[in-house]
Amino acid sequence: xxxxxxxxxxxxxxxxxxxxxxxxxxxxxxxxxxxxxxxxxxxxxxxxxxxxxxxxxxxxxxxxxxxxxxxxxxxxxxxxxxxxxxxxxxxxxxxxxxxxxxxxxxxxxxxxxxxxxxxxxxxxxxxxxxxxxxxxxxxxxxxxxxxxxxxxxxxxxxxxxxxxxxxxxxxxxxxxxxxxxxxxxxxxxxxxxxxxxxxxxxxxxxxxxxxxxxxxxxxxxxxxxxxxxxxxxxxxxxxxxxxxxxxxxxxxxxxxxxxxxxxxxxxxxxxxxxxxxxxxxxxxxxxxxxxxxxxxxxxxxxxxxxxxxxxxxxxxxxxxxxxxxxxxxxxxxxxxxxxxxxxxxxxxxxxxxxxxxxxxxxxxxxxxxxxxxxxxxxxxxxxxxxxxxxxxxxxxxxxxxxxxxxxxxxxxxxxxxxxxxxxxxxx
Numbered sequence: 001x002x003x004x005x006x007x008x009x010x011x012x013x014x015x016x017x018x019x020x021x022x023x024x025x026x027x028x029x030x031x032x033x034x035x036x037x038x039x040x041x042x043x044x045x046x047x048x049x050x051x052x053x054x055x056x057x058x059x060x061x062x063x064x065x066x067x068x069x070x071x072x073x074x075x076x077x078x079x080x081x082x083x084x085x086x087x088x089x090x091x092x093x094x095x096x097x098x099x100x101x102x103x104x105x106x107x108x109x110x111x112x113x114x115x116x117x118x119x120x121x122x123x124x125x126x127x128x129x130x131x132x133x134x135x136x137x138x139x140x141x142x143x144x145x146x147x148x149x150x151x152x153x154x155x156x157x158x159x160x161x162x163x164x165x166x167x168x169x170x171x172x173x174x175x176x177x178x179x180x181x182x183x184x185x186x187x188x189x190x191x192x193x194x195x196x197x198x199x200x201x202x203x204x205x206x207x208x209x210x211x212x213x214x215x216x217x218x219x220x221x222x223x224x225x226x227x228x229x230x231x232x233x234x235x236x237x238x239x240x241x242x243x244x245x246x247x248x249x250x251x252x253x254x255x256x257x258x259x260x261x262x263x264x265x266x267x268x269x270x271x272x273x274x275x276x277x278x279x280x281x282x283x284x285x286x287x288x289x290x291x292x293x294x295x296x297x298x299x300x301x302x303x304x305x306x307x308x309x310x311x312x313x314x315x316x317x318x319x320x321x322x323x324x325x326x327x328x329x330x331x332x333x334x335x336x337x338x339x340x341x342x343x344x345x346x347x348x349x350x351x352x353x354x355x356x357x358x359x360x361x362x363x364x365x366x367x368x369x370x371x372x373x374x375x376x377x378x379x380x381x382x383x384x385x386x387x388x389x390x391x392x393x394x395x396x397x398x399x400x401x402x403x404x405x406x407x408x409x410x411x412x413x414x415x416x417x418x419x420x421x422x423x424x425x426x427x
Contacts, residue, residue, distance in 0.1 A: 006189045009258050009423060010266045012093070012251030013363050014086025016079045018054035018244050018350050022086065026360075027367050031396050033378045035228035035349050037242050042205050050219045052227035053205045054244025054351025065160055066101070072143065073156055074121030079247035080153035080201035081160055083359070084113075087197060088161060091251035092263060103162035104195070106257070112165035112193040113154045114184040115249075116176030116200035118355040118410070119209065121148035126208045153201050165193045173410030174315070175274075176200050177248065177358020181418050182272035184252050194257040199249035199359030213243060216282070218319060231352075232379035233316035233345035234323045234387040241317040244351030248359020250366075259426070267366045270403070270421040271302025277413030283321055284409060288329025291315075291407060294415035295333035302419040304403055306334045309341060309419075311374055313361045313406040314391075316345020317352050322409070324386035329407075331389075342374040342399070344392040349378055358408045358416065365404040365420045373398045 015022070018036025019029035029036065037054045045051040061070040061078045064085040070078055088094045088104065097103040104111050128144040146152060151169040158167040166187060170180040177200020184198035213219045220240040223230040231242040250269070258265055275297065277290035284290060299306060312334075315326055331338045346364050347353075353360060364375055373396050380393035407417045 007255040008185050008188045008252055008269045009255050010250050010269055010366060011253050011258050011263045012087035012089065012091030013266065013366065014083040014090065015246065015248045015360060015363055016056050016059060016082050017246040017360055018056060021056065021059060023363060026363070029349065030346060030364060030367070030375045031373070033349065033376045033394060033396065035378060037227045037230055037351050039227060040205060043207050048210060048214065049221045050210050050214045051224045052230055052242060054242055054353065055205055056245050069160065074124055074147045074152065075203035076117060076121060076201045077153045077156050079203055080115055080249065081157050083199060083201065083247040083249035084157045084161065084197045087249045087251040093195065093251060094161065101160065106195050108162050108164040110165055110193055111163040111195040112184065112187055113157045113163050113167045114170060114180040114187070114196060114198040115154040115157065116170040116180035116355040116358060117150040117153055118171060118173050118176050118202060119204045120150040122204050122206045122208050124148045126206055157197060163197065172414040172416065173412055174354050174357060175408040175410035175414040175416040176355035178406065178408035178416035178418050179274060181250065181358060181362060182274060182416060185269055185272050188252060188254050194254050196252045197249060198252055199247065200355035200357065201247035202354040202356040203245045204354060205243060205245050210243060219243060220318070229379050231318045231348050233314070233318040233348050233377055234384055234391045235380050236382045236384040238318045238320070238323070241319050242351035244353040246350060246353035246356030246360050248356060248363050250359065250362060265423045267369055268421040268423045269418065270304065271298045271419040273297025273301055273417045275415045277415065279413055282411050284325045285413065288325055288332045290413060291326065291329035291409055291415045292332030294417045295405065295407060298405060298417035298419045302421065304419060307337045309403045309405055310401045311365065311368055311404040312341055312343045313365050313404065314343050314345045315407050315409045316347050316377065318347065323384060327387045327389055338389055341390065342392055342397065343389050344375045344377040346375050361406045362418055362420070365406050369401050369404055369420060369422050372401055
């Protein structure tokens with residue numbers, strides 16, 4: 001007998017990003033086609049070929065939790081915790097606790113956390129290495145290890161808000177945020193959790209990361225004087241991606257749990273698929289077969305036919321290799337429908353936020369479904385002939401939108417795809 005999957009719904013969203021530190025500000029920027037990319041201010045870029053990034057601006061963690069708590073967190077953890085607080089607030093799942101702070105209001109033992117992070121606390125690693133090599137181990141930061149490790153985002157979110165179910169971390173490079181959402185979906189479907197906070201977070205605009213990606217020849221260097229035009233997915237004049245920092249988090253619940261407490265449901269998280277290319281550590285498989293299988297798997301998991309999808313939020317990094325390969329991937333998965341599909345890369349505005357991208361782009365899909373619009377790919381002025389689909393160039397478009405999907409591809413050949421659907425109330 002075929003089992004029926006538990007329906008999973010989205011009741012809250014939160015983010016920190018280069019184009020806004022709230023969902024409302026983020027959506028306003030998306031609709032306006034506003035770039036958040038500018039000169040790097042986090043460190044002195046003298047001697048670097050790369051001098052631009054998508055930095056988070058005007059971020060004050062004390063808006064969401066105590067300054068004392070913030071001092072115990074790396075920047076990527078602060079981002080993730082702030083985004084989680086926003087998502088739980090919108091979901092109506094937080095209340096003031098007698099001992100101070102805020103705690104989740106549902107059964108804490110049935111509430112979990114799954115956060116994606118690709119790199120960890122690079123700023124702490126860099127500073128501790130500097131002190132180690134200069135002055136010896138006794139001068140290293142005392143909290144080096146607990147601050148730098150990738151699982152500290154999920155751990156701190158669990159501690160801050162009292163979530164006592166599973167607290168997991170996904171590390172699949174740039175696919176980490178989407179894969180974290182997929183793992184949370186499975187936790188709720190299986191009955192292990194009724195609520196899950198899930199998404200991705202990254203804060204790697206630091207010399208070590210910029211220098212490392214620069215040595216890979218992966219980052220844009222040609223438009224240092226016009227940084228807002230540097231990220232240009234699917235454009236023939238692209239010259240690499242722009243590194244960004246961000247966190248995007250969703251509050252997920254089983255439909256029964258959300259309805260039982262009278263929650264406002266934003267959308268359905270309908271399906272997820274993941275594959276491995278088993279091909280190359282940095283390049284996608286030829287023909288887009290690996291990512292295409294992830295899309296097909298996600299659609300099958302959601303019970304959706306390819307022709308039912310109206311919008312696809314692409315990985316769209318603005319690199320020579322990714323964009324034509326992803327175009328092939330979309331054609332592999334959608335067939336002839338690929339030419340009718342609206343596709344865009346919101347990385348044209350935010351830059352590539354590594355693990356933070358999956359959460360941001362999931363939120364972009366939900367906002368698009370609710371608002372009836374297709375986000376633009378800005379800076380698409382001279383389309384690459386190898387990228388011949390409809391990428392919604394430069395200006396937002398409006399239309400009926402019931403089902404959207406978002407794909408994330410990571411070094412190592414990791415592919416993750418999430419499918420979202422307009423929520424329909426039970427009859």
